[in-house]
Amino acid sequence: MKGKDIVEGENEEGESKLSRRNLLKVIAAGGAAATVGVSGCTQQQQGTTTKYACPYCDKEFEDESELRDHINEAHSQEAGQISRSAALVWTGKENCHGCRVCEVACSIHKEGEANPDLSRMNVKWDPFDSGDLIEGLTCKQCDSPECYYACPIEGAMYIDEETGARCIDSEKCTGCGDCVEACPFNPSPIKMDVDKKVAFKCDLCKDKDGDPACLEACPLSGSALKLVEKDERENYEGL
Amino acid sequence: MYSGGFTGKVLRVDLSSGVTSVEDTPDPDKYLGPRGWNAKVGFEEIGSDVSAYDEGNKLMISVGPLTGTHSPTSGRSDWATIAPRGYPEPMYQRSGMGGDFPPEIKFAGYDQIIIEGKSDKPCYIQINDDKVSIEDGSEVWGKDVYSAQRWINDRHEGEYEVSAIGPAGENEVRFACITSRLANAVGNAGFGGVMGSKNLKAIAVRGTNGVDVAEPEKFMDAVNEVWEEAKGGISRVGSLNEDQTFPDSVGCSHACDVVCYTSLGRTTGGYGWNMKTCVDGAWVGGGHPDYQGYFLEDENNRELDVPRPPGLGEPGEDLVAKAEYMGITSWSYDTWYRYFKGLKKQGIDEIDGYRLEPDKTDFWDDWINKVSYRKGIGDDMAEGLARFSDKYEIDPELADFIESKGSRGHAWHREGRSMEPHPIPFWVYSSLIYAIASRDPTPNHHEFFFLTGEAGYAEKSQEVPREECKPPERLAKLSKDIYGSEKTVYPNYEGVELAAYYHKLRSVIKDCAPACDWTFPMLRKNFKNWDEKANADSLGPGMLEAESKLYSTCTGLDISNNEMESPKAERIVNLERAIQVKNHKRKREIDEYVINHFKWPEKEKSWRTHISKDATEWKKLLTRFYEKLGWDTETGRPTRSKLEELDLNDVADKLEEKDLLGSS
Numbered sequence: 001m002k003g004k005d006i007v008e009g010e011n012e013e014g015e016s017k018l019s020r021r022n023l024l025k026v027i028a029a030g031g032a033a034a035t036v037g038v039s040g041c042t043q044q045q046q047g048t049t050t051k052y053a054c055p056y057c058d059k060e061f062e063d064e065s066e067l068r069d070h071i072n073e074a075h076s077q078e079a080g081q082i083s084r085s086a087a088l089v090w091t092g093k094e095n096c097h098g099c100r101v102c103e104v105a106c107s108i109h110k111e112g113e114a115n116p117d118l119s120r121m122n123v124k125w126d127p128f129d130s131g132d133l134i135e136g137l138t139c140k141q142c143d144s145p146e147c148y149y150a151c152p153i154e155g156a157m158y159i160d161e162e163t164g165a166r167c168i169d170s171e172k173c174t175g176c177g178d179c180v181e182a183c184p185f186n187p188s189p190i191k192m193d194v195d196k197k198v199a200f201k202c203d204l205c206k207d208k209d210g211d212p213a214c215l216e217a218c219p220l221s222g223s224a225l226k227l228v229e230k231d232e233r234e235n236y237e238g239l
Numbered sequence: 240m241y242s243g244g245f246t247g248k249v250l251r252v253d254l255s256s257g258v259t260s261v262e263d264t265p266d267p268d269k270y271l272g273p274r275g276w277n278a279k280v281g282f283e284e285i286g287s288d289v290s291a292y293d294e295g296n297k298l299m300i301s302v303g304p305l306t307g308t309h310s311p312t313s314g315r316s317d318w319a320t321i322a323p324r325g326y327p328e329p330m331y332q333r334s335g336m337g338g339d340f341p342p343e344i345k346f347a348g349y350d351q352i353i354i355e356g357k358s359d360k361p362c363y364i365q366i367n368d369d370k371v372s373i374e375d376g377s378e379v380w381g382k383d384v385y386s387a388q389r390w391i392n393d394r395h396e397g398e399y400e401v402s403a404i405g406p407a408g409e410n411e412v413r414f415a416c417i418t419s420r421l422a423n424a425v426g427n428a429g430f431g432g433v434m435g436s437k438n439l440k441a442i443a444v445r446g447t448n449g450v451d452v453a454e455p456e457k458f459m460d461a462v463n464e465v466w467e468e469a470k471g472g473i474s475r476v477g478s479l480n481e482d483q484t485f486p487d488s489v490g491c492s493h494a495c496d497v498v499c500y501t502s503l504g505r506t507t508g509g510y511g512w513n514m515k516t517c518v519d520g521a522w523v524g525g526g527h528p529d530y531q532g533y534f535l536e537d538e539n540n541r542e543l544d545v546p547r548p549p550g551l552g553e554p555g556e557d558l559v560a561k562a563e564y565m566g567i568t569s570w571s572y573d574t575w576y577r578y579f580k581g582l583k584k585q586g587i588d589e590i591d592g593y594r595l596e597p598d599k600t601d602f603w604d605d606w607i608n609k610v611s612y613r614k615g616i617g618d619d620m621a622e623g624l625a626r627f628s629d630k631y632e633i634d635p636e637l638a639d640f641i642e643s644k645g646s647r648g649h650a651w652h653r654e655g656r657s658m659e660p661h662p663i664p665f666w667v668y669s670s671l672i673y674a675i676a677s678r679d680p681t682p683n684h685h686e687f688f689f690l691t692g693e694a695g696y697a698e699k700s701q702e703v704p705r706e707e708c709k710p711p712e713r714l715a716k717l718s719k720d721i722y723g724s725e726k727t728v729y730p731n732y733e734g735v736e737l738a739a740y741y742h743k744l745r746s747v748i749k750d751c752a753p754a755c756d757w758t759f760p761m762l763r764k765n766f767k768n769w770d771e772k773a774n775a776d777s778l779g780p781g782m783l784e785a786e787s788k789l790y791s792t793c794t795g796l797d798i799s800n801n802e803m804e805s806p807k808a809e810r811i812v813n814l815e816r817a818i819q820v821k822n823h824k825r826k827r828e829i830d831e832y833v834i835n836h837f838k839w840p841e842k843e844k845s846w847r848t849h850i851s852k853d854a855t856e857w858k859k860l861l862t863r864f865y866e867k868l869g870w871d872t873e874t875g876r877p878t879r880s881k882l883e884e885l886d887l888n889d890v891a892d893k894l895e896e897k898d899l900l901g902s903s
Contacts, residue, residue: 018471056701097496098496099309099492099493099494099495100309100493100494100495101309101466101494101496102309104308104309105309105459105462107449108308108309108452108455108458108459109455109459111449112306112451112452112455113449113450113451113452114308114309114449114450114452115346115447115448115449115450116346117447117449118449123338126338127388127420127421213459216463217309217459217462217463217464217466219311219469219470219496219497220496
């Protein structure tokens, strides 16, 4: 797999964010023309209007915030069924020595190759201005997972029952990039593999016994990285 | 055939013709990795008439199979060329550099980069995966090493890892560095001048490929297992805080986090402690309290602000940064500091009108400029201390103590950096590894020092007669287990050749994996605290097979620890020796240059006196070392039988053709 085809936090240039499901809504709403691309994503045509569909009822909204408000008001109980998740947290440059072992361990475990571009988390350096670490990019596994809500394909994003991790099913994902777009973080910890037409992100190594690969590999025994359990999230700023 | 680790590609850049090409990586099963590949080019492609700054010289940069993975301390590269610092003549030398530049080469898809020829105008090489170009460097020529790296990144709007030279390299200073980021450098051998002679300002690399791993699960397990042995504890260079937490430090290289105490602490700004490096800045900067005592015996040293450069802009506090800006190793003015201080003690206050004021900050500020731009007497100092003292004939004995033919033009590892002379029994071992080296060999042969440090000889040698000085029982037993003789760690000549031979091989293994010298090979167990160590039955062996286990699971080449040592590493040792013999007429007489140094009068104050006046015992030791290596004991040259045993028949043929083959 070529890392150069990975687009961090962005969709493919020129590709619409209009999802297949929303396409149906659009057609139903206005009968506007739209074409389905090779990847399964759609190409929005001029003059159409995207509707945001509620996943719990048949209502549609003009923008995402309206949909969010609606879910909070009308479906808070159902939405609450999305369990909270554990999350990996980079604890800051005071604790991390910047060896980047974590990100390579991640890509080897997930892809069988050492490639930071394929890692589900990254540690960034500023080589000159400060000569110091800038940040660790990990998925926060948000309580209100915008990526999950934004995904238009049934089952392409799902919640892992055990950890609560927000996961991507690469078999179902069409690579439309809605999840990346919806992610409130920039750069997003969700990445796109343009070759394979799929998004990928941290799933807390649900396929692996024991700790996630990054955490297990951290030479500092996890002081630079922490696996924050569901019920500890409120103790960590930013989660 | 390997199935992981290597990219299988060598990038060749001819600066004369502007042609770049890609060829297959030489068989790693034969050449093991970086040092093997570089030596292959050195032997086969560089003629004996080629000197450092000739167009025919080549610069080789290789990364190992583990580079780019999370194998402990693997973010390293091995470089080689005909080095200008070589003395009495430039010679084939190797050097190493860690940091984030080496893995980027791997991610770009190459095992090795060979740079040859000479550009007719300033240039830099831009490598973006398989897109390689030679770019106009006229605008970046003249910039310091950091500005040059920024300039390239700004111009290409990319996250390039860059290795660059400063004004010192451009002006072919014989001890000029090649630097990446703030202070990862190919430092001591003067490779920066080679780039300067080729009008090559920088090499910029951006890679987005991955490194395949042959057996991911086994490799992950091996890495985790080795990390447990490598990090913290009290048997490694790094150590835990008393409360068992990890000290605050910065890993100097990709995948380097053994919490090594030579890594620098953090800083909030400026360049001083920000150098995310290994020894270099820490050494001069006194980043660790243990080091500060090594700064000369003279109290006056404290008046010089060299040990504490917190940042730029404050006169006297930025010398380290300035030296590294200009692209000279900051070790080098430690060397000159000792020389000038020595002259001052003898009442010599000036050389040809150049006033020596080594305790003044301004003096060093000016010295760095003079050397980097070869201004005035700086033109001669840029030739290195050994050549300088030859020309001016001012206390050549002192100069020889600091930097000489025996150290092949490098500062002696200890004496050249204001440390005390090599203590017993280190010096015997040192004398042997120096004898057959083409540069200061210590940077990849440290573990013997750490091991024998367990004996506390340095202290004992001041207090008790030699015959009463014996190593602890556990150390003697470990010596037998590793080297085959307890006597090897006694303060004598017996069996020292076994340690020198063993570590010569291990140095190749660690440079080919690659792995850092501060941690590998792990001869001792890694005790987590002093009590555990005190109560242990044995000190080791530690995880000797760590490198072979990592190498095998990453590459899919099933190589045992023993096979790694011989024939594989031994093959490279012989190939490198063959270069010295073919290109530089290396022979026993040249190896014996080290005798002068180890007879330095300062050492004759006690039984730490080492080589006797006639050097009889030492010469017997060198003969035993040659025998162990399978070389001709008269000439020190490799023999046909040894070379053929190592599948180096072509090398034997070439040496025979030139009448340089050793007699069996």
